[in-house]
Amino acid sequence: MIRFIGIVLVILTLTAGCYLFPGEERYLGKVAVSFEAEGFDSGDTPETIYADSNEEITVPGNTGGLIKYEHAFSRWEKKGNGSVYLPDETLNVGTEGITLVAVFEEMDVPDEKKDDIIEKLNEHRFSLTY
Secondary structure (H helix, E strand, O other): OOOOOOOOOOOOOOOOOOOOOOOEEOOOOEEEEEEOOOOEEEOOOOOEEEEOOOOOOOOOOOOOOOOOOEEEEEEEEEEEOEEEEOOOOOOOOOEEEEEEEEEEEOOOOOOHHHHHHHHHHOOOOOOOOO
């Protein structure tokens, strides 16, 4: 009886467009700044920004037109520590991935004004349901 005992050789090849290791926030040596929003009614978060380590970026505003009923977009907060970033502020991305979460402030809108607001939003191709 002949037994063959083989050796499996695993070669890790790094190719463009692949993460180095699962869960790592670097993409081709870049630091990812991603955006999240919770409980919003429509719109999109900004695209992820990839920057060099310790590079300074300009924090985007509500570029995807996020809408939350009876709320107004206010700022971004860093997930994990709550640091506040306003649109157009400068942010040093550091060396680790960053997630910024959209913060909305409640608006006190009188009922008689809601129809006017909805009409104006619709003129700009936004929709609001209540």
